[in-house]
Amino acid sequence: MSLERLIDDELIVATVGVEILQQALVDQAVTSVVADWRPPTAGTEDALATLAERGITHAANELAIARMLAVRPQLVDVASARDVIPGMTETTFLHAGPPLTWERASGPIRGALIGALIYEGIASAADEAEEICRRGDITLSPCHHHQTVGPMAGIVSPSMPVAVVRDAGGDGVAYSTLNEGLGKVLRYGAFGPAVIDRLQWMEKVLGPVVAATLHQVGAVDLQALISQALQMGDDGHNRNRAATSLLLRSLGTGLIENNTVPVADRKEVFQFIDGNDHFMLNLLMAAGKLAVDAASDVPGSSLVTTMARNGTDFGVRLSGTGDQWFTAPAPIVDGLFLGAFTADDANPDIGDSAITETVGLGGFAMAASPAIVGFVGGTATGAIRRTLEMYEITLAEHPAYQIPQLEFRGTPVGIDATKVVRTGVQPQINTGIAHKDPGVGMVGAGLVEAPMDCFAKAVIALAATAT
Amino acid sequence: MIDRVTVQSGRYHDSVRLMQASQALRNTDGVSEALVAMGTELNLSLLTDLRFDESEFSSAGPNDLIVAIRAVDEAALGALDQVLDDALTAGKYDTGAGDLPPPHVIETAAQSIGANFALISIPGRFAFVEAMEAVRAGLHVMVFSDNVSLNHEVLLKEEAVKRDLLVMGPDCGTSIIGGIGLGFANAVQPGTVSVVGASGTGIQQITCLLDDAGIGIRHAWGTGSRDLSEAVGASSTLRALAALDADPGTEIIVVVSKPPAPSVAAAMREAAARCSTPVVVAFMGPGSTLEGATNEVISRVGAPPNVYSAWPSRDSEHRPGSLRGFYSGGTLRDEARFIIEPVIGPVSLTETADGHALVDYGDDEYTEGRAHPMIDQTVRLERLNAAVADRSIGVILLDVVLGYGANPDPAMELAPVIRSLAGAGVAVISSLCGSSGDPQGFEYQANQLHKAGAAVYLSNAAAATRAGNLIGGGL
Numbered sequence: 001m002s003l004e005r006l007i008d009d010e011l012i013v014a015t016v017g018v019e020i021l022q023q024a025l026v027d028q029a030v031t032s033v034v035a036d037w038r039p040p041t042a043g044t045e046d047a048l049a050t051l052a053e054r055g056i057t058h059a060a061n062e063l064a065i066a067r068m069l070a071v072r073p074q075l076v077d078v079a080s081a082r083d084v085i086p087g088m089t090e091t092t093f094l095h096a097g098p099p100l101t102w103e104r105a106s107g108p109i110r111g112a113l114i115g116a117l118i119y120e121g122i123a124s125a126a127d128e129a130e131e132i133c134r135r136g137d138i139t140l141s142p143c144h145h146h147q148t149v150g151p152m153a154g155i156v157s158p159s160m161p162v163a164v165v166r167d168a169g170g171d172g173v174a175y176s177t178l179n180e181g182l183g184k185v186l187r188y189g190a191f192g193p194a195v196i197d198r199l200q201w202m203e204k205v206l207g208p209v210v211a212a213t214l215h216q217v218g219a220v221d222l223q224a225l226i227s228q229a230l231q232m233g234d235d236g237h238n239r240n241r242a243a244t245s246l247l248l249r250s251l252g253t254g255l256i257e258n259n260t261v262p263v264a265d266r267k268e269v270f271q272f273i274d275g276n277d278h279f280m281l282n283l284l285m286a287a288g289k290l291a292v293d294a295a296s297d298v299p300g301s302s303l304v305t306t307m308a309r310n311g312t313d314f315g316v317r318l319s320g321t322g323d324q325w326f327t328a329p330a331p332i333v334d335g336l337f338l339g340a341f342t343a344d345d346a347n348p349d350i351g352d353s354a355i356t357e358t359v360g361l362g363g364f365a366m367a368a369s370p371a372i373v374g375f376v377g378g379t380a381t382g383a384i385r386r387t388l389e390m391y392e393i394t395l396a397e398h399p400a401y402q403i404p405q406l407e408f409r410g411t412p413v414g415i416d417a418t419k420v421v422r423t424g425v426q427p428q429i430n431t432g433i434a435h436k437d438p439g440v441g442m443v444g445a446g447l448v449e450a451p452m453d454c455f456a457k458a459v460i461a462l463a464a465t466a467t
Numbered sequence: 468m469i470d471r472v473t474v475q476s477g478r479y480h481d482s483v484r485l486m487q488a489s490q491a492l493r494n495t496d497g498v499s500e501a502l503v504a505m506g507t508e509l510n511l512s513l514l515t516d517l518r519f520d521e522s523e524f525s526s527a528g529p530n531d532l533i534v535a536i537r538a539v540d541e542a543a544l545g546a547l548d549q550v551l552d553d554a555l556t557a558g559k560y561d562t563g564a565g566d567l568p569p570p571h572v573i574e575t576a577a578q579s580i581g582a583n584f585a586l587i588s589i590p591g592r593f594a595f596v597e598a599m600e601a602v603r604a605g606l607h608v609m610v611f612s613d614n615v616s617l618n619h620e621v622l623l624k625e626e627a628v629k630r631d632l633l634v635m636g637p638d639c640g641t642s643i644i645g646g647i648g649l650g651f652a653n654a655v656q657p658g659t660v661s662v663v664g665a666s667g668t669g670i671q672q673i674t675c676l677l678d679d680a681g682i683g684i685r686h687a688w689g690t691g692s693r694d695l696s697e698a699v700g701a702s703s704t705l706r707a708l709a710a711l712d713a714d715p716g717t718e719i720i721v722v723v724s725k726p727p728a729p730s731v732a733a734a735m736r737e738a739a740a741r742c743s744t745p746v747v748v749a750f751m752g753p754g755s756t757l758e759g760a761t762n763e764v765i766s767r768v769g770a771p772p773n774v775y776s777a778w779p780s781r782d783s784e785h786r787p788g789s790l791r792g793f794y795s796g797g798t799l800r801d802e803a804r805f806i807i808e809p810v811i812g813p814v815s816l817t818e819t820a821d822g823h824a825l826v827d828y829g830d831d832e833y834t835e836g837r838a839h840p841m842i843d844q845t846v847r848l849e850r851l852n853a854a855v856a857d858r859s860i861g862v863i864l865l866d867v868v869l870g871y872g873a874n875p876d877p878a879m880e881l882a883p884v885i886r887s888l889a890g891a892g893v894a895v896i897s898s899l900c901g902s903s904g905d906p907q908g909f910e911y912q913a914n915q916l917h918k919a920g921a922a923v924y925l926s927n928a929a930a931a932t933r934a935g936n937l938i939g940g941g942l
Contacts, residue, residue: 001583002631003706006607007686007714011647014577014606016597017588020842021611021650024871025586027906030647035576036569037589037597045592052599053622072477168476223477224530231481389568392575400478408484408555422596423571 041421041456047463051302051418057320057462060300064319065395065414068295068303068359072168073287074219078178078211080203082158085146085175089158093117094143096154096352097310098325101140102133106311106347108189111438112153113138115191119199120157126191126439144306145323147293148175149285149352152187152434153311160199161207165222165286167294174289176282178202178210181275183442187351188434190441201268209261209269210251217254220247222287225280226361227400230411235369236284236401237353237362238430238445243280248273281353288355295319295414302462303395304415307358307427307450311350311434316454318417320462328453333433335446336374347436349448354429360398360413363428363447364390368403368411372430380405386428387412393419393427417462420455468499471536471544472514472523478532479505480555488554492536495550497543503551506531573597574604586649587636588612594637595619602626602634610636610691611650613831617698620691624702633710634703639689640667640839643674650689651841653870654904658683659716660764663707664723665694668796669757671868671900672927673721673749676761678902679925680773685717692797695727695735705738712742719767721760723749725798751798753805756928777929778913780922783937786892788861790814790938791854792825793847795840796927799866799898800827803931810939818850821859823938841873844880851884855891862894864934866927869901869912876907878915889920896934898927 001009013032015022025032040048051057082088093116095109105113114129117138123129132138143150150156154177162175177187180198184190214220225246226234232242248270255266273279292305301319308315313327330348337343356362366373367387370380384405390412391397397410415427426449433444480488485503492501500517504510506527514524519535527533534551538544570576573585585601587594591614598615601608602623610623615637627634635642641664642649646657653671655678662684664670670687677684688711690703704722711717722739726732727750739746745767749760758775765773790811794800800816804825808814815824828840828847840847847865854860867877874880885895897916901909916923924930 001605001607003607003633003710004631004713006633006644007710007716008645009583011584011644012580012582013584013586013649014573014580014582014601015586015588016573016576017586017611018838018842018872021586021588021872024648024652028647028871031580033570033576033580033582035573036571037573038571039590039593040596048596049619052596053619055599055603055626058603221477221530224479227477227479231479385568392568392571402480408480419572425571 038424041424041452044421044456044459047460048418048422050463056300057302057418060298060320061303061395061416064295064298064301064303068291068414069396069399070169071172071291071294073165073222073290074168075163075214075222075283076166076219077164077214078161078207079164081156081160081162084162084164085148085156087146089139091138092141092158093138094141094146094148094150094154094156095310096143096150096152096350097308098313098315098327099142100310100312104312106350107437108153108347108350108434109311111189111191112155112186114438115186115195116155116157118191119196120159143352144308147173147289149289149355150177150187151281151285151353152351152432153189154352155186159203161203163283163286165283165290167290170294172290172294174286174293176286178206179276179279179282182278185441188441189438191439205265206269206272209265212258212261213251213254216258217251220250222283223400226284227402230365230368230401231404233369233371235362235365235372235430237356239369239372240280240284241277243284244273244277247280285353285355288359291359292355297322299465302417302459304358304417307354308352309349309354311347314349314451314454316458318458318462320465321458324461326454326457326461328451331448331451333431333446333448335433335444337444338442341443345435345443347434349431350434351431353431357427357429358415360401360411362430364413365401365403365411366430367405389425390428392423393425417455417458421459426450426452468537468539469541469544470519472519473534474506474524474527474531476531479530480532484555488551491550491554492547495547497539498536498547500537502535504533505529506533573601577601577604577606582606586611591615591637598623599626602630602632605630607633608635609639609642609649610634611639613638613834617693620693620699624699628702633707635689636691638692641670641687642689643684643687645686648871651868651870651872653902655902656683657685659685659718660721661685661711661717662687662721662723663690663704663711665690665692665704666723666725666798668868668900669723669751669798671870672757672799673723673761675900675902676758676775676926677764679775680765680770682765682768682770686711692725695724695731697728697731701731701735704735708738708742712744717744719764720744720746721749721764722746723760725751725801751801751805753809756802756806758926758928775929776925778917778923785861785894785937788859789821790823790862790864790934791860792864793851794825794827794866795829795847796866796868797827797829799927800825802927803864806928806931807935810935841868844874844877848880848884855887860893862934862937863888864896864930866898866900867912867916869905869907869909871906878912882915882919885916885919885921894937895921896930897921897923898930899923899925900927
């Protein structure tokens with residue numbers, strides 16, 4: 001309200017600080033609220049003050065989040081990684097998370113690299129593959145540097161079929177591998193014969209059939225699928241059953257009508273997608289990548305454009321700090337374990353799939369997904385609280401992704417790193433858990449909180465930018 | 468009638484909500500027909516039946532949201548965006564999840580209740596960020612915290628000017644806004660006098676003295692102890708003065724401040740002279756007291772001169788020794804100094820082992836890491852207890868400030884040490900800044916202090932005069 005209106009308007013007061021002063025307002029029957037304030041993360045005080053002095057963060061964030069939300073992801077094609085991914089060479093192997101060397105790589109990354117080298121025919125056995133990696137004969141590069149994202153280990157090798165997701169409202173494009181299913185799979189670090197066989201089949205059959213089907217049915221509007229899926233109980237990260245079903249419906253007619261492909265192959269493709277509730281995850285991640293890339297490089301913006309883990313480090317990037325990564329040790333996931341596996345088997349947090357939380361899904365849409373509340377203490381109300389907490393650290397409510405349980409409120413979207421360090425509220429991520437040793441695979445799924453240190457470093461670096 | 472058809476791809480809503488949205492639009496004045504629907508074949512045929520232009524929606528598919536409206540004119544159409552937004556997005560809801568997670572920062576706290584005002588009292592080195600966020604969120608802000616840099620104060624006030632908001636503080640102890648006390652404020656009666664002040668206890672003293680005289684307060688806006696410095700240039704005080712001058716409910720304005728920078732004092736006097744409302748300027752200094760300014764207000768409103776409440780002591784005997792003042796209010800301490808120094812010569816403003824001294828225990832030096840002495844008297848009580856055995860002390864002057872935000876029973880805490888001091892032959896004189904409406908009970912507090920052996924005066928100037936006379940006048 002204007003200064004003039006301070007004369008007559010009823011006071012409604014928000015307070016931070018001394019309790020007795022807030023109590024005095026309560027005693028005077030003034031409508032008031034007290035923030036549960038705590039000092040910002042140690043070391044960020046000066047950076048926060050600098051940003052407040054400069055005063056460009058708000059406008060920069062408005063621009064960045066508008067760009068993020070304007071993206072209209074369409075699944076248009078499946079193509080060979082070597083043909084479409086920028087910077088891909090015959091010896092390039094992309095991986096999840098921030099930059100990494102073989103020496104620092106964790107079990108699942110090593111296992112997946114071994115598997116990919118065998119799959120590409122570069123190595124014939126695990127020890128040979130390890131030797132190649134140790135010698136540095138291949139180039140390791142983060143998916144995120146190549147308009148690409150990959151769940152868990154996130155290994156992308158040249159022959160792999162990748163989904164091509166385009167922005168209908170712009171010229172952006174993003175890529176992801178196709179999802180292999182759960183259990184013993186490459187992305188969880190397994191590399192046995194069954195894993196390699198499946199990858200071969202995906203390259204020879206799945207990729208071409210999905211591509212041909214897409215050419216027949218036309219682009220699939222991923223945002224529309226995701227919106228509906230949230231209203232059908234998906235969170236978009238640990239549960240993708242509804243979205244995968246919707247995708248299969250979108251592809252169904254094309255799959256039936258496509259006479260150029262043997263019917264046995266079409267049936268296999270149908271069964272593969274139908275039998276893999278996470279088939280949509282990778283496509284949804286590519287849609288997220290499209291959104292965060294559109295929001296990148298806005299000077300002064302504290303919008304988080306990347307949260308990604310390589311099994312060793314957790315990395316964060318901000319719109320206002322370009323390609324700079326801010327890392328901290330990857331945390332251990334608090335989860336539920338398959339069979340006889342326990343927390344001792346778990347590798348630290350891994351994968352680019354936290355892109356879903358970066359764009360308002362996964363842990364940020366937990367309230368929409370009562371089916372998986374086992375990960376958050378087993379109650380639907382716990383899931384709702386988890387999501388509600390995220391609104392304080394985000395810049396917007398998603399215009400398309402809505403949560404029925406919150407009266408169709410949009411999901412919290414666009415993490416503001418300054419809010420994270422000011423509130424002490426860490427972004428929460430729903431995720432899978434890989435075995436720490438190469439060659440084993442998936443051991444569970446659960447929840448993890450993004451390390452505060454990444455955001456503190458990022459905010460300090462943002463304050464040091466010249467703009 | 469005009470039609471408007473829009474197609475948004477990738478926005479999905481379930482059909483029940485869409486029916487409700489269609490209904491909400493149809494129920495709006497000026498709308499004859501409305502259909503909000505996903506572009507399924509059935510819905511497309513409905514649109515055709517309703518004779519909407521097919522070319523507008525023929526490309527839409529089941530994943531596209533179509534909004535088709537027929538209204539009397541453009542103006543009617545324009546009002547519908549909000550109706551549609553409300554119908555498609557969340558209202559108030561009960562999640563069943565119990566209490567919502569508490570907000571942690573000022574702007575989300577404000578958003579949670581639709582606040583228009585922020586009160587910030589966290590430690591000074593953190594206060595700037597919260598205050599700036601509050602201003603940028605469109606709130607008037609009172610920064611109670613001290614230890615905020617001058618540069619940050621200037622930035623806050625510049626930002627407030629851009630947004631037509633008022634920043635009170637930093638180091639703003641007191642405000643009364645439309646009868647609501649913020650920070651340290653007394654429960655004074657409502658009225659037509661408004662106060663603008665760069666001095667918290669100055670505002671409290673003037674409003675309490677006026678209350679004692681039966682004159683009520685409309686607004687009392689603190690602006691922060693440094694507002695009238697050269698660097699800040701009275702930014703908030705000048706803007707508050709202009710706003711109150713324009714207020715028909717304010718019949719007289721008092722401007723109160725510690726001694727301002729000379730150039731700023733001149734600008735303030737000029738601004739006061741330009742006001743159409745009568746302005747009493749009370750810049751603290753030799754010969755200028757809060758009681759004096761109050762008396763001027765009383766005479767301007769045509770009320771009879773007031774005899775301010777006091778509970779004097781019966782005798783003037785005290786053990787030999789110098790005067791020591793133990794203040795919690797900075798302006799009250801300064802006022803005492805300006806009254807006493809002409810009578811007894813220079814006094815120290817910091818703690819001293821001998822000679823006369825008047826110390827403000829509300830100063831930054833004594834408040835870093837602890838609550839203000841108006842809330843937490845620990846330091847002052849410790850010093851007073853030590854004074855019992857300190858034979859260099861003959862007269863003690865102190866202030867007790869009541870009101871919202873202050874210690875719930877300061878007299879109870881002070882009574883034992885006053886009793887000891889009086890028993891040791893020390894003359895104890897207390898000013899008691901309060902009003903009969905204060906939660907601590909003004910009369911009760913006065914009686915407790917008086918019974919313990921202190922001479923008690925509502926007017927700090929009267930208390931200081933008495934103390935000065937005991938030393939200098941040999942009375």
